[in-house]
Structures are given as C-alpha cells and as structure tokens.
Amino acid sequence: MDEIRFGFVGAGGNARGHMERLSAVEGAEIVAICDINEGAASAAASEYGADAYTDHREMIDGVEMDALYVSIPPFAHTDAEILAAEAGLHLFVEKPVVLDMDKGFEILEAIEEAGVLSSVGYQLRLLDTSKRLRNYLADRQVAMISSHRWGGLPGAPWWRRMEQSGGQLHEQTTHQLDLMRYCTGDEIVEVYARYDRLTMDDIEDITIPDSQGVLMTFASGTIATLTTSPMMTQGGGKSDINYLLRDQIIGWSPREITVQGVDAPQLAGEPEETPNIDETFVRAIREGDQSIIPCSYEDGLRTCDVTLAANRSAESGQPVTPEMVKA
Numbered sequence: 001m002d003e004i005r006f007g008f009v010g011a012g013g014n015a016r017g018h019m020e021r022l023s024a025v026e027g028a029e030i031v032a033i034c035d036i037n038e039g040a041a042s043a044a045a046s047e048y049g050a051d052a053y054t055d056h057r058e059m060i061d062g063v064e065m066d067a068l069y070v071s072i073p074p075f076a077h078t079d080a081e082i083l084a085a086e087a088g089l090h091l092f093v094e095k096p097v098v099l100d101m102d103k104g105f106e107i108l109e110a111i112e113e114a115g116v117l118s119s120v121g122y123q124l125r126l127l128d129t130s131k132r133l134r135n136y137l138a139d140r141q142v143a144m145i146s147s148h149r150w151g152g153l154p155g156a157p158w159w160r161r162m163e164q165s166g167g168q169l170h171e172q173t174t175h176q177l178d179l180m181r182y183c184t185g186d187e188i189v190e191v192y193a194r195y196d197r198l199t200m201d202d203i204e205d206i207t208i209p210d211s212q213g214v215l216m217t218f219a220s221g222t223i224a225t226l227t228t229s230p231m232m233t234q235g236g237g238k239s240d241i242n243y244l245l246r247d248q249i250i251g252w253s254p255r256e257i258t259v260q261g262v263d264a265p266q267l268a269g270e271p272e273e274t275p276n277i278d279e280t281f282v283r284a285i286r287e288g289d290q291s292i293i294p295c296s297y298e299d300g301l302r303t304c305d306v307t308l309a310a311n312r313s314a315e316s317g318q319p320v321t322p323e324m325v326k327a
C-alpha cells in the first residue's frame with residue numbers, strides 16, 4: 001500500500017488536530033472531509049486539498065478511501081461507522097464512541113464482520129507512564145483507586161446538554177476511567193453514581209450535572225472512586241489518579257509516576273517519548289496490525305459502557321452492572 005487515503009466525518013476542533021498530525025505523516029493523504037456545517041467542511045478541505053461534503057453517506061459512497069476518522073459529538077453517531085466498515089474502511093472513532101449502547105453494539109458488529117482495523121482516541125494509553133504502570137500492576141492486587149477531574153466548561157453548546165454529550169463523566173472524564181481500566185488490566189463490574197447540579201444553574205441551556213461522584217468495583221475486587229466537575233469557569237483545575245496497594249500509594253500523571261511507601265524502581269525515571277496516535281494508526285494500517293493500536297473499538301466501547309452505566313445508576317439510585325460485563 002503506497003499512499004493511504006483518509007476521510008473525515010466531523011471537522012471541529014478535535015478533528016482539526018488529527019488532520020494536522022495526519023498530514024505530517026509520510027504516505028498519509030486527506031482526500032475528503034464531511035461536516036454538517038458547510039463552512040467547517042470547506043475550510044478544512046481547502047486547507048488540506050480535499051473534497052468537502054455535508055453528507056457522510058455521499059462521501060463514503062463516492063470517494064475512494066482507505067480509512068475514516070469519525071470525530072463528532074456523542075449524540076451524532078448514527079451510521080457513518082457502519083457504512084464505512086461495510087465499505088472496508090479502517091476506522092478511527094473519537095471517544096466517547098456512542099451515547100447509546102445498542103448503537104455501539106451495531107457498530108462493533110459491523111467492524112467485526114468487515115474485519116477492518118479500529119482505533120479509539122484514548123491517546124493517554126500511549127504515554128510511557130501509563131504503560132509502565134500497567135506493567136507494574138499486572139501481577140499486583142490494587143486495593144483502591146481514587147481520581148478526580150475538576151476543570152472548566154468547554155464552549156461547544158452540545159457539551160452542556162446531557163442528551164447530547166452524556167455529561168462530563170461520559171464525554172471527558174472517560175479518559176481517567178479508561179486509564180483505570182487500562183493500567184489495572186481489570187474490568188469494572190459494578191457502578192454506583194450520584195449526580196447533582198449545585199452551582200451552575202445560571203449557565204444558559206445547561207442540563208448536565210456539575211457534580212458527579214462514582215463508586216466502582218473491579219472484577220478483582222478493587223474499589224475505585226471518581227469525581228468530576230466543570231465548575232471552574234474562571235480557569236484553573238485539578239486532575240489526578242492515585243492507586244493504593246499494600247504499603248504503596250502510586251500517583252499517575254502524564255509526565256511522572258510518584259510512589260509513597262515501598263520503592264518501585266520500575267516506575268521511576270524520565271518517561272520515553274510518546275508515540276503520536278495518528279502516526280500509530282497509519283502504521284497499523286500499513287502493517288495490517290491491530291495490536292499496535294492502543295484501544296480498539298471493542299475496548300473503547302467497554303469504557304463507554306461504564307460511563308453510561310454510571311448515568312443510569314445516577315438516574316435510578318441503584319448500582320448498575322455494565323452491559324458488556326453482563327453479556
């Protein structure tokens with residue numbers, strides 16, 4: 001395979017980042033860009049010498065491509081991934097992959113039937129600190145995990161609508177939850193969540209909670225808590241993930257791992273450079289190797305399943321088992 005031809009569904013802020021990185025990879029060419037916002041599609045298309053579309057069906061049907069990026073808000077995932085998989089296109093889908101698990105199962109089935117490669121944008125898995133921690137935890141019992149992500153309110157109007165984004169936990173703090181799954185190599189089997197909106201009723205059009213707390217149990221018994229809020233609207237914020245093992249508290253961050261208690265030399269030292277997720281996707285396509293990709297669609301859907309289970313738990317007041325764990 002010489003030139004690998006890419007299409008895009010969605011030309012918003014995040015897609016633009018992928019386009020920029022992808023266009024710098026040798027042998028990768030962006031040939032078509034679709035956005036329901038015609039101006040966004042044509043501005044990106046003219047920058048990258050691609051064709052602009054406002055209808056993804058027309059684009060997938062009419063353009064010779066090898067792979068498709070889908071970077072749209074959670075509620076907007078309909079049939080682009082399914083049509084693309086049926087057309088034999090490899091797929092890069094942004095997190096959170098869906099807002100509805102039935103849609104996720106439909107897409108997963110199409111990907112598996114077509115045998116195309118899939119990648120989900122959980123790029124924090126590629127960090128050296130994440131990989132080191134995953135190796136370290138592989139044969140150790142984690143007792144507890146505690147994490148929070150307290151930050152600001154993104155500007156996109158869909159983000160503050162629960163029925164469009166699924167809320168901050170589902171849309172954004174999915175990264176922290178995904179890292180807990182990735183670093184422990186363990187599955188979350190039960191979720192109990194409480195949500196409220198305590199300070200942000202003055203924000204126009206807001207329907208998401210501003211305070212989300214989740215208590216989770218992993219298959220190995222690990223107990224985890226995660227809280228998240230977008231109420232820092234004047235700037236600032238804090239985010240962390242801490243793992244408690246017997247005689248050790250391990251703090252993960254993108255650039256370093258801190259250890260309190262018993263020393264862990266395997267976790268110390270300068271992290272290696274992080275591979276670029278788009279370059280990794282291109283290499284996986286070139287080599288036909290799904291194993292290079294840090295998160296497959298199936299794996300990304302599992303993380304999505306947990307945050308959707310948390311949303312159901314907050315609604316019902318009951319603990320919920322994620323769908324893919326039940327199956």
Ligand SMILES: NC(=O)c1ccc[n+]([C@@H]2O[C@H](COP(=O)([O-])OP(=O)(O)OC[C@H]3O[C@@H](n4cnc5c(N)ncnc54)[C@H](O)[C@@H]3O)[C@@H](O)[C@H]2O)c1
Nearest residue numbers: 010011012013014015035036037071072076094095121156
């Ligand atoms: N991996 C990461 O770290 C990361 C970072 C930022 C955003 N994201 C994800 O990327 C996705 C997009 O986020 P964003 O920040 O670019 O949002 P955005 O609002 O900037 O852009 C979304 C774009 O999608 C378009 N769109 C909506 N429905 C569409 C449809 N059916 N077909 C084609 N285009 C459609 C909109 O017109 C808009 O241009 C979200 O799922 C978000 O969570 C991931």
